[in-house]
Amino acid sequence: DQQVKQNSPSLSVQEGRISILNCDYTNSMFDYFLWYKKYPAEGPTFLISISSIKDKNEDGRFTVFLNKSAKHLSLHIVPSQPGDSAVYFCAARDGTSGSRLTFGEGTQLTVNP
Amino acid sequence: GAGVSQSPRYKVAKRGQDVALRCDPISGHVSLFWYQQALGQGPEFLTYFQNEAQLDKSGLPSDRFFAERPEGSVSTLKIQRTQQEDSAVYLCASSLVWGNSPLHFGNGTRLTVT
Numbered sequence: 001d002q003q004v005k006q007n008s009p010s011l012s013v014q015e016g017r018i019s020i021l022n023c024d025y026t027n028s029m030f031d032y033f034l035w036y037k038k039y040p041a042e043g044p045t046f047l048i049s050i051s052s053i054k055d056k057n058e059d060g061r062f063t064v065f066l067n068k069s070a071k072h073l074s075l076h077i078v079p080s081q082p083g084d085s086a087v088y089f090c091a092a093r094d095g096t097s098g099s100r101l102t103f104g105e106g107t108q109l110t111v112n113p
Numbered sequence: 114g115a116g117v118s119q120s121p122r123y124k125v126a127k128r129g130q131d132v133a134l135r136c137d138p139i140s141g142h143v144s145l146f147w148y149q150q151a152l153g154q155g156p157e158f159l160t161y162f163q164n165e166a167q168l169d170k171s172g173l174p175s176d177r178f179f180a181e182r183p184e185g186s187v188s189t190l191k192i193q194r195t196q197q198e199d200s201a202v203y204l205c206a207s208s209l210v211w212g213n214s215p216l217h218f219g220n221g222t223r224l225t226v227t
Binding site: 004006032034036041042043044045046049051089091093097098099100101102103104105106 | 117144146148153154155156157158161168169172204206208213214215216217218219220221
């Protein structure tokens with residue numbers, strides 16, 4: 001049972017344009033959502049998070065949007081840079097079952113110069 | 114450095130061997146997690162410690178997997194009688210407090226069972 005799903009295994013965008021990565025979830029008890037970026041042979045690096053009491057959180061070029069009614073999360077990167085090329089994972093926490101995070105399968109983002 | 118440190122980076126084991134993977138969390142971080150990541154998949158939860166207490170081990174796939182954190186700092190994940198399906202990257206993460214605090218991951222140990 002995949003509670004966090006990233007339906008696009010890959011995304012390719014042009015440098016300077018917007019990248020939009022999507023994530024859907026099924027567990028209505030999720031109350032905290034995060035995005036991680038992963039380069040090859042490295043561990044995931046925390047990017048940005050959002051609590052379920054908000055619908056938007058912004059940090060520089062990165063903005064996360066949360067639509068609770070649709071159980072949908074998205075990460076916007078603007079403008080995209082070649083150094084943003086990596087695998088992006090969304091993750092969610094169910095506050096009723098401790099601190100564990102449930103991850104999606106990841107989306108490979110490629111930003112072309 | 115100040116990050117989560119894992120060793121070894123790579124481990125090759127023959128089927129049936131025991132392995133031990135080490136994690137040094139960020140100093141002062143209370144919570145420590147182990148995740149398993151198969152190729153092309155997201156990390157899957159294995160177990161969680163708060164200080165030295167193992168609060169959740171529901172993700173451990175079998176009784177061949179065992180984790181400890183005896184002094185509330187360094188943790189070891191042990192896999193006994195390794196099988197080919199244990200081949201994966203094992204990630205350790207720590208966080209400062211319980212709750213809404215992001216996890217900080219190490220670079221992982223890539224285990225290959227031949």
